Amino acid sequence: MIKVGILGANGRMGRVLIEAAHAHNKTALGFASVRANSSFIGMDAGELAGIARQHISVSEISSDTIEHADVLIDFTLPEALGQNLRLAVDAQKPIVIGTTGLNKDQLNMIDEAAKYIPVVFAANYSVGINLMLNLVKQAATVMGNDADIEIIEGHHRFKKDSPSGTAMAIGHSIADSLGRDLDKCAIYGREGVSDERRRETIGFATVRAGDIVGDHTALFATLGERLEITHKASSRLTFANGALTASCWIKEQAKGLYSMQDVLGLV
Template identity: 60%
Template sequence: MNVGIFGANGRMGRVLIEALQENDSSELTLATVRSDSAWVGMNVGELAGIGKLPVSCVGVDAADAASVEVMIDFTLPAAFEDNLAWCVANQKPMVIGTTGLSDAQLSALNEAATQIPIVFAANYSVGVNVMLALVRQAARALGQTADIEITEAHHRFKQDAPSGTALAIGQSIADELGRDLKECAVFGREGKEPPRDHKTIGFATVRGGDIVGEHTALFADIGERLEVTHKASSRLTFARGAVRAANWLKDKAPGLYSMSDVIGLENMQ
């Protein structure tokens, strides 16, 4: 499987280079950066710190669509629409891990999925996707009486808050309980407030140091509480999941797929 990366010079882009190099079922054949980037011409292996490889970074405007079968995008929302349009124009399947997308960008993603196959997930860790299934089960059993809070922690450089994964956890719980997350989410508390509304879902965010990613869903009832937690210690976890999704996309029909589809978690929902 010939795979390309948008934003190869980014934090996740570099880890994706490493993940593709260690994967026997795929090969990195295209690595793009901004057309005006100083990274144009840089060898991808040297960029990722794993030794020289037979691919160098090219500007998006010079990308050779014929060299790839699928593209992976973990860039920023500012670059997302151009990357999506490139894949649609060239009929290339796409794995998307960009978070913090606007409603308009999500609408564009859904429209693109009518023309090309897309895997879109807030988190490509297998463990996190198992967690999404587990919190639905917990919500089904405890959600009518327990108070629900979601906490997440990431490195100091992460720009969106709460994280896309935290929102995905909240959405899974809200869906199971028949609630509208936009209506029931609480993203901050300060000062004196009325007693907690049982039907709300709270979010708390921590940013600091080099924390890769930690998420906890808390179901707190009178007399007991359940916590479902996932902790990532390496970005390779996410990159390996994205590469797995890229390989899974081969020969798929146009449509919007999730990591649940990729790893077959339907029976856990």
């Protein structure tokens, strides 16, 4: 059994990860950590996640804490990433990162950490989404030069970053297939009267409402037809189980930066 350490255990994904690790046939919970001075410190991790007692107390993240796990899983906030990576590197622990909304400096931190430890970093750990990333590449190759391309995504009302990390990953997959620079061709909003849509642009539309777990559609539309490739997640367990699959896989890898596509053998 691979012992996983859950960082940010009190978050929406953190709680689901505890539940998934308990049910998984190849993993066990090593520790569950929260930020310093959190009111959840000392609580049983199972009770925090709403499942059976795990007899593991929620603790503050520290160099001592992470010695209880073989692999770390980080679905926390961007501002916590630097400390978590430093602890992982110092302890030589592989880490699976699902935090989104990262800026260029934070992405560089991941690149730097991967020089010393194995790192899996993905915008989305669902198997279906990672298959979708391959499908949109194929669609872009066949239709991309003739079609208008739009990416529509929806998440719950509490999600902070927009567009979602998954939507951006879909955009990058399409842009790379077409030899375009997404930073230059992306359109993130339309308002008022504008010129005719330019074919080379890739549009993004964002929905934030209710408890939507995660909906993503890549739309390729010509004047005569349209192709829609859609993925809808109905449970966060989809992402948690994917992260656990990545944790089992990364345990056996050399230092370096990997994606969920690597984990699933899609590249």
